Amino acid sequence: MPVRGVIFDLFHTLTGRESEWSALPWTSDVLGIDRRVWDERLTAGSRSRLTGEQQDPYEILRSLAHAVDPAIPEQRIREALRIRIERFRHAVTRVPAENVQTLRTIRAAGLRLGLISNADVMEVAAWADGPLAGLFDAEVFSCAAGCVKPEPAIYAKCLESLGLPAAECLFVGDGGSDELVGAKQAGLSTVFISGIVAELWPERVAPRLAIADHHIERIPELLVLLGLDNKADLKVRTTAAGAEAGLLVRRSWLTMPASEAGKVRTTTVSATGQPQLERLQHADANVRLRAALDLVAAADERALEPLVGALCRERDVFVRETVTRALVGLGDAPVEPLIRLLSDPDPQVRHNAAHTLGKIGSARAADALVERLRDDSLMVVSKSALALGQIRDPRAIPALVSLLAHESKEVQSTLVSVLEGFGASAVPALIQALSREEWRAREQAAYLLGFIGSQEAVPALERTLRDAHWQVRFAAVHALGDLGGEAVNQALRSMPTDPDDRVRTLAARIAAKS
Helix, strand or coil, X not given: CCCCEEEECCCCCCCCCHHHHCXXXXXXXXXCCCHHHHHHHHHHCHHHHHCCCCCCHHHHHHHHHHHHCCCXXXXXXXXXXXXXXXXXXXXXXXXXXXXXXXXXXXXXXXXXXXXXXXXXCCCCCCHHHCCCCCCCCEXXXXXXXXXXXXXXXXXXXXXXXXXXXXXXXXXXXXXXXXXXXXXXXXXXXXXXXXXXXXXXXXXXXXXXXXXXXXXXXXXXXXXXXXXXXXXXXXXXXXXXXXHHCXXXXXCCHHHCCHHXXXXXXXXXXXXXXXXXXXXXXXXXXXXXXXXXXXXXXXXXXXXXXXXHXXXXXXXXXXXXXXXXXXXXXXXXXXXXXXXXXCCCCCXXXXXXXXXXXXXHCCHHHHHHHHHHHHCCCHHHHHHHHHHHHHHCCHHHHHXXXXXXXXXXXXXXXXXXXXXXXXXXXXXXXXXXXXXXXXXXXXXXXXXXXXXXXXXXXXXXXXXXXXXXXXXXXHHHHHHHHHHXXXXXXXXXXXXXXXXXXXXXXXXXXXXXXX
């Protein structure tokens, strides 16, 4: 059945990266809340604001902020609100030009366009001022619709407004909020756009590829999928379901009449007749993908060198993940070649090597990965930390803890997640970090000790209640509240009167619950 409509997600699909939206600070920084704690609260408290049950922007932000720290003053909340609204104004008004042009091209070809976005009232307050407004035949914002992705109702509302059945529409999104799952359950064909996800959260790419029917990296690649553009630099490929079956989607089938599309929809990749290893260097990403999948099944060490070479040069995310799977299937054989790649001049190669070593999980790679924690590339630092978390060699803990004050918030977030995974093994190093010179390191160490939940940390956290920085004292109180117990309750009741009202309020609230 030919496609007559395309439905898009908004944030991280049509918008740019968050770092490109605005130079304004994050909401958590303005409020004085740890970013991880804020993100958890934002997710936990999302539905009422996203469905429009909460319509007052100030009340939305106040309720979220006070759920973390009731002492945050009104003035600071209003400043954070002003900046948050402006950041989202930038997001919807600074949309990449190529995305806007792609939508116009699709619409000019006679297809209907829809938009489904999980957003509260402040996040889309500036929608009418942006270049995307007016380009869609149906706009469904959750705060107006009263439902959210992945609930069936929100897809049904959009389809009803478009006047099209699900079978004649594509859904394009980055996969957040399980939107691809919801779209498939609603009967839509799905397209996963991986560009921003691959840059910020590469570990999320493979699970979302497994869900989607098709995969693109950039919005203009949709033109190839729809048969509206034949440019060589625009790529489109099938995802796991089609590739595992040995099928390659031809670029024009979506817009062909059903009677013709059935004749050309698929072709067998393995029919190229090329030697399997040579196909890893084929110009067509689908052919390379089929070759990599064959090597996953074969698990033949004779393919080690070609696979390592493919890992170095492959720029297609899905093919690269499949090459990684093939290398992981060879056990420890790839470890030494991959360790050597950690010194490659290309940061993408170093990133790929660290990613694969983490999945193999060999402790032989730990020392080399620790060295990469000082890499010039932030993506290599983050990926090396994640790999060390997967390997779980306790020798890496001191090096990971030493970076808790890292200037990059993304690296900080990764380190917290990794160190929490080490559990009790990380506690001695984290206790030592409570005496570090950098206050941010002391703050993160305190939060982590609470997350891990070791009573061994109680005496050190009690001493931290006298830290010179309120953020560190706040984290120590928060951690002691997580640990609980009579000793903790006594410590909080007898702690000196804190000069900061935020710390006093949190301590009183925790003590009152005991």
